[in-house]
Amino acid sequence: MNSANNDIIQSIPFDVDKIRAQFPILNIQVNNKPLVYLDNGASTQKPNSVIETTNFYYSNQYSNIHRGVHKLSQIGTDLYEKTRLNFQHFINATTPSEIIFTKGTTHGINTIAYTYGRKYLQKGDEILISGMEHHSNIVPWQIVCEIYGAILKVVPIEQNGTISLEKFKTLLSPKTKLVAMTYISNSLGTINPIKEIIDLSHQNGSHILVDAAQAIHHLPIDVQELDCDFLVFSGHKMYGPTGTGILYGKEALLDALPPFEGGGDMIKEVRFDKTTFNDLPFKFEAGTPNIAGIIGLNAALDFIKEIGLPQIMAHDKQLLDYCHQQLGEIDGIRFFGTSQEKAGVVSFLINEIHPYDIGVILDNLGIAIRTGHHCTQPVMDFYNIPGTCRASFGIYNTMEEIDVLTNGLKRAVKMLS
Amino acid sequence: MKTIDEIQNEIIGDFEMYSDWADKYEYIIDMGKELKPISGALKIEDNIIKGCQSRVWLIADYENGKLNFQADSDAIITKGLVGMLTKVLSGHSPKEIAESNLFFMEKIGLQEHLSPTRANGLLAMIKQMKTYGLAYMTKEKMI
Numbered sequence: 001m002n003s004a005n006n007d008i009i010q011s012i013p014f015d016v017d018k019i020r021a022q023f024p025i026l027n028i029q030v031n032n033k034p035l036v037y038l039d040n041g042a043s044t045q046k047p048n049s050v051i052e053t054t055n056f057y058y059s060n061q062y063s064n065i066h067r068g069v070h071k072l073s074q075i076g077t078d079l080y081e082k083t084r085l086n087f088q089h090f091i092n093a094t095t096p097s098e099i100i101f102t103k104g105t106t107h108g109i110n111t112i113a114y115t116y117g118r119k120y121l122q123k124g125d126e127i128l129i130s131g132m133e134h135h136s137n138i139v140p141w142q143i144v145c146e147i148y149g150a151i152l153k154v155v156p157i158e159q160n161g162t163i164s165l166e167k168f169k170t171l172l173s174p175k176t177k178l179v180a181m182t183y184i185s186n187s188l189g190t191i192n193p194i195k196e197i198i199d200l201s202h203q204n205g206s207h208i209l210v211d212a213a214q215a216i217h218h219l220p221i222d223v224q225e226l227d228c229d230f231l232v233f234s235g236h237k238m239y240g241p242t243g244t245g246i247l248y249g250k251e252a253l254l255d256a257l258p259p260f261e262g263g264g265d266m267i268k269e270v271r272f273d274k275t276t277f278n279d280l281p282f283k284f285e286a287g288t289p290n291i292a293g294i295i296g297l298n299a300a301l302d303f304i305k306e307i308g309l310p311q312i313m314a315h316d317k318q319l320l321d322y323c324h325q326q327l328g329e330i331d332g333i334r335f336f337g338t339s340q341e342k343a344g345v346v347s348f349l350i351n352e353i354h355p356y357d358i359g360v361i362l363d364n365l366g367i368a369i370r371t372g373h374h375c376t377q378p379v380m381d382f383y384n385i386p387g388t389c390r391a392s393f394g395i396y397n398t399m400e401e402i403d404v405l406t407n408g409l410k411r412a413v414k415m416l417s
Numbered sequence: 418m419k420t421i422d423e424i425q426n427e428i429i430g431d432f433e434m435y436s437d438w439a440d441k442y443e444y445i446i447d448m449g450k451e452l453k454p455i456s457g458a459l460k461i462e463d464n465i466i467k468g469c470q471s472r473v474w475l476i477a478d479y480e481n482g483k484l485n486f487q488a489d490s491d492a493i494i495t496k497g498l499v500g501m502l503t504k505v506l507s508g509h510s511p512k513e514i515a516e517s518n519l520f521f522m523e524k525i526g527l528q529e530h531l532s533p534t535r536a537n538g539l540l541a542m543i544k545q546m547k548t549y550g551l552a553y554m555t556k557e558k559m560i
């Protein structure tokens with residue numbers, strides 16, 4: 001450690017080394033260099049507790065849930081439902097029925113897009129999204145708009161990667177049935193003023209879905225206080241297993257929506273002349289779910305709760321500030337997403353160097369960042385760039401790793417210029 | 418004229434002197450810098466091979482029973498790699514190109530650049546070059 005600011009390091013609110021010790025993958029070498037993992041916006045690594053919980057479940061407790069009277073089925077069901085209660089309390093949902101397990105954020109958005117579309121969308125209705133949405137919060141709406149003749153409207157982004165509430169207001173119309181907006185931008189790091197956006201949507205008589213994929217492990221979320229209608233996020237970005245996620249919806253709204261997928265678990269009675277559907281939350285959980293994943297996700301949530309969101313937020317902010325400061329000293333660097341309210345995502349380009357080239361050199365130095373459009377092509381089109389390099393932080397990242405990144409980038413620039 | 422395999426073996430020989438990854442990449446970057454860019458007028462949609470991240474342009478010319486390739490990319494490392502591929506395949510008959518076995522990338526330890534997750538357009542470019550080979554083989558038979 002040479003250039004890291006000692007004052008900043010000393011004020012880190014928890015012992016990063018202790019955290020790192022819980023993540024076995026952080027000990028590996030990539031291309032003969034110690035791994036520096038800065039691609040947390042795409043997915044986070046998994047702590048021992050998550051790996052062991054999943055492993056223990058498969059080794060000692062596994063069977064299908066919700067149907068068997070046998071002991072193992074009861075154990076599995078209990079663990080699965082415990083996860084639901086844990087999340088209910090974590091985001092302060094009113095009842096466990098409002099917590100639907102999904103495969104991830106994309107699955108959650110598709111569930112709402114298709115069922116909401118079927119129930120409410122008519123020709124000429126409008127869905128309002130923002131210019132910084134992930135493709136997952138664009139494409140499902142495009143598809144359902146096409147099916148029902150609805151119109152997709154987009155709030156443009158500003159140069160600093162924020163959206164203007166004034167412009168948002170002008171795009172809300174009597175025809176706006178639903179607003180779908182991200183809480184934190186995955187490519188720019190912008191934290192949107194989601195409470196204002198929710199209130200304005202409701203004042204307009206519109207429903208609102210919040211994409212919290214990047215927010216759930218960064219900001220405390222209280223769905224009753226936010227008053228959002230739907231909120232979705234993934235397990236794998238919050239240190240949990242892949243193929244897991246949560247869809248929150250207000251009970252009355254979820255009750256009113258038709259089921260999305262048909263199959264086991266979501267039915268009450270099946271007859272050839274008429275099938276009746278199960279109650280919430282099972283109405284939206286067709287088929288055998290990712291049981292082990294959901295049980296592992298409970299361990300991920302406990303892990304986050306144990307560290308504490310305020311501590312995680314403070315750590316994220318310190319890494320973000322230090323990264324901006326260090327990378328800012330590289331000649332020719334341009335940052336994309338310079339909002340005052342920002343999470344631990346740093347998107348940048350250096351001179352005219354293609355992000356792919358930088359990604360390849362950094363990979364050889366053991367540094368994992370993301371390069372490309374980050375599933376937000378409209379954002380890249382807005383800035384008229386092919387993509388960016390993106391470093392995104394997790395709770396195990398250190399100031400020293402930012403130094404390794406900075407030095408790696410300097411070396412890449414030297415090689416590629 | 419050297420065969421496709423002889424040119425591949427030459428490149429493998431060039432790389433043998435580099436033990437360090439950085440030297441290898443310096444070589445590729447130099448190849449990229451030296452490769453004559455395709456003029457803007459030819460960088461049209463018809464000639465583009467879209468990778469997820471870097472874009473590759475490829476033009477094929479058939480003359481006197483041989484196919485010649487010109488290629489370009491917006492990323493310099495990709496450009497160096499496409500330069501190596503055109504060096505290996507250009508100037509050979511459509512049949513030789515269609516039936517070629519490209520082994521040099523793996524031998525010089527750069528096979529990861531051919532992984533679909535790299536999304537750099539290289540795999541699609543190789544496929545396109547071989548498709549040109551097949552197409553001209555068919556054309557030759559018809560003449």
